[in-house]
Amino acid sequence: MNSSDSDVVLIGSGIMSSTLGVLLKRLNPKLRITLYEVADELSPEASDGWHNAGTGHAGICELSYTPHPEPDGSVNVTKAIDIFQEFEASLQFWAQGVADGVLSRPTDFINPVPHISFVRTEEQVAYLRARHAGMSAHHFFTPMEFSTDPAKIAAWAPLLTESRGDEAIAATKMNGGSDVNFGAIARQLCAWLDAQEGCKVLTGHRVTDLQRRADGKSWDVTTQRRFDDSAFTASTDFIFVGAGGGSILLLQKAGLPEAWGLGGFPIGGEWLVCDNPAVVSRHEAKVYGQSPGAAPTMAVPHLDTRIIDGRKSLLFGPYAAWTTKYLHRHGSYTDLPRSIKFHNLATLLKIGISNLDLIGYLVQQGTQSMEDRLEVLREFYPAAKATDWRLIEAGIRVQAIKQTDGEAGIVHYGTEVLTSADRSVSALLGASPGASTSVHIVTEVIRKSFPDLLAGEEGVARMRAIVPTFDRDLKSPEAASTFRELARPAREKLGLAFD
Numbered sequence: 001m002n003s004s005d006s007d008v009v010l011i012g013s014g015i016m017s018s019t020l021g022v023l024l025k026r027l028n029p030k031l032r033i034t035l036y037e038v039a040d041e042l043s044p045e046a047s048d049g050w051h052n053a054g055t056g057h058a059g060i061c062e063l064s065y066t067p068h069p070e071p072d073g074s075v076n077v078t079k080a081i082d083i084f085q086e087f088e089a090s091l092q093f094w095a096q097g098v099a100d101g102v103l104s105r106p107t108d109f110i111n112p113v114p115h116i117s118f119v120r121t122e123e124q125v126a127y128l129r130a131r132h133a134g135m136s137a138h139h140f141f142t143p144m145e146f147s148t149d150p151a152k153i154a155a156w157a158p159l160l161t162e163s164r165g166d167e168a169i170a171a172t173k174m175n176g177g178s179d180v181n182f183g184a185i186a187r188q189l190c191a192w193l194d195a196q197e198g199c200k201v202l203t204g205h206r207v208t209d210l211q212r213r214a215d216g217k218s219w220d221v222t223t224q225r226r227f228d229d230s231a232f233t234a235s236t237d238f239i240f241v242g243a244g245g246g247s248i249l250l251l252q253k254a255g256l257p258e259a260w261g262l263g264g265f266p267i268g269g270e271w272l273v274c275d276n277p278a279v280v281s282r283h284e285a286k287v288y289g290q291s292p293g294a295a296p297t298m299a300v301p302h303l304d305t306r307i308i309d310g311r312k313s314l315l316f317g318p319y320a321a322w323t324t325k326y327l328h329r330h331g332s333y334t335d336l337p338r339s340i341k342f343h344n345l346a347t348l349l350k351i352g353i354s355n356l357d358l359i360g361y362l363v364q365q366g367t368q369s370m371e372d373r374l375e376v377l378r379e380f381y382p383a384a385k386a387t388d389w390r391l392i393e394a395g396i397r398v399q400a401i402k403q404t405d406g407e408a409g410i411v412h413y414g415t416e417v418l419t420s421a422d423r424s425v426s427a428l429l430g431a432s433p434g435a436s437t438s439v440h441i442v443t444e445v446i447r448k449s450f451p452d453l454l455a456g457e458e459g460v461a462r463m464r465a466i467v468p469t470f471d472r473d474l475k476s477p478e479a480a481s482t483f484r485e486l487a488r489p490a491r492e493k494l495g496l497a498f499d
């Protein structure tokens with residue numbers, strides 16, 4: 001007989017906790033799972049549709065995964081291939097979720113939107129041509145088209161060429177891209193989880209403390225109910241800290257040696273949004289460009305079609321912003337100061353001193369005028385009119401800063417799972433490529449902390465009933481036909497383009 005109140009506690013109702021909860025429950029229907037969310041609604045932070053760009057990151061259009069040409073002029077596309085395969089796991093999980101009734105109509109959360117990369121200047125045109133050669137040679141990206149012809153680019157995305165002067169431009173396009181409402185997926189997954197026996201999804205509950213119990217194995221999780229400030233403590237055998245920006249503060253409470261020296265560097269964001277139907281109806285793509293100067297990779301601007309709650313609009317940005325809050329809705333300006341401890345002070349100072357250009361960039365971005373922002377937009381859409389665009393806040397990304405980063409003076413923008421030595425706590429740190437690779441990320445959590453669920457032929461078969469591509473080679477040249485056999489039906493279920 002298990003003496004803990006829950007087998008699993010999930011903190012946060014974003015895409016990560018909700019995906020992990022559903023995967024675990026489907027792999028082992030006996031698990032008792034409790035999910036706590038501080039907000040009164042589900043998934044209001046980074047996963048919410050308006051707080052991220054909704055790009056199904058598949059490596060198609062994001063130039064940051066294939067940044068520099070090699071000395072011989074070729075472009076290494078290995079990272080783009082890896083991201084594509086990681087996103088494939090998410091697509092497969094969602095497609096199977098629709099088939100199994102876990103998720104509802106695909107158009108409520110995913111829509112086909114071509115992915116375009118767009119560059120200017122002769123040097124960048126040569127780079128994009130070489131990138132296209134490398135990408136289209138792989139079976140993931142075979143349908144990718146390349147053009148330097150303004151008329152062709154205008155047919156793909158007319159806003160890019162309208163009123164543009166005579167300059168060298170180039171673009172690649174693939175129809176298999178998508179726009180994803182990660183918040184809608186998370187909410188549906190939470191609803192499914194809440195309806196399962198032995199599972200609870202509790203909103204309005206802030207997790208305030210994590211303490212190891214006297215048995216040295218299980219944990220006490222203290223929550224505070226926002227409605228009446230009452231506090232409760234419940235025990236569990238496993239905790240997933242999927243609290244987004246709030247994860248670092250919670251890890252510090254848990255006192256894990258693995259979190260020693262860890263700090264968090266928040267980067268806020270803003271978008272320009274256009275709802276004018278005359279403009280919106282003329283753009284049907286996600287268009288990614290090159291990183292401007294000191295901008296972190298995540299702040300590379302893009303001009304996106306968004307479909308949120310059945311309504312189409314255009315989104316441009318993100319513009320980065322300096323903030324000391326770790327969460328948008330339920331964060332506080334004291335988050336960053338509160339996270340500074342004697343064990344991470346040196347790391348944070350070193351990072352700050354080594355990245356003055358980044359800090360300067362964030363401050364400059366935050367103090368921009370609307371006209372400054374429109375200047376950046378006009379690099380993509382030269383005819384953009386100020387009256388068509390409004391500014392909204394995007395989500396906050398908290399980059400985890402580890403001691404090794406401090407020694408190297410580098411801010412890493414990737415996502416990482418931190419797991420305690422006894423595997424009873426896992427936490428997600430960082431935010432890129434983020435939501436798109438949620439299934440890949442939480443599968444790693446399951447591999448580490450619930451290895452029995454995936455063990456042997458039985459475990460693999462169980463997981464493949466939920467994620468059909470699980471542990472299959474899709475990317476080697478020999479796997480091209482396996483990829484097509486599995487990828488096409490998933491896209492058909494989700495209403496996405498394949499060729």
Ligand SMILES: Cc1cc2nc3c(=O)[nH]c(=O)nc-3n(C[C@H](O)[C@H](O)[C@H](O)COP(=O)(O)OP(=O)(O)OC[C@H]3O[C@@H](n4cnc5c(N)ncnc54)[C@H](O)[C@@H]3O)c2cc1C
Nearest residue numbers: 012014015016038045046047052053055207244246434436
């Ligand atoms: C500007 C921007 C653009 C992005 N664009 C993309 C994109 O185009 N494609 C992509 O794939 N990814 C993108 N991302 C990244 C993506 O949004 C995140 O990786 C992903 O949403 C993280 O999900 P999560 O579940 O970890 O966190 P969140 O969605 O932030 O969820 C964490 C939840 O935990 C709750 N919480 C926090 N503290 C507590 C506590 N103490 N107790 C209880 N609950 C708590 C919060 O309220 C929140 O609901 C973007 C992010 C940003 C900020």
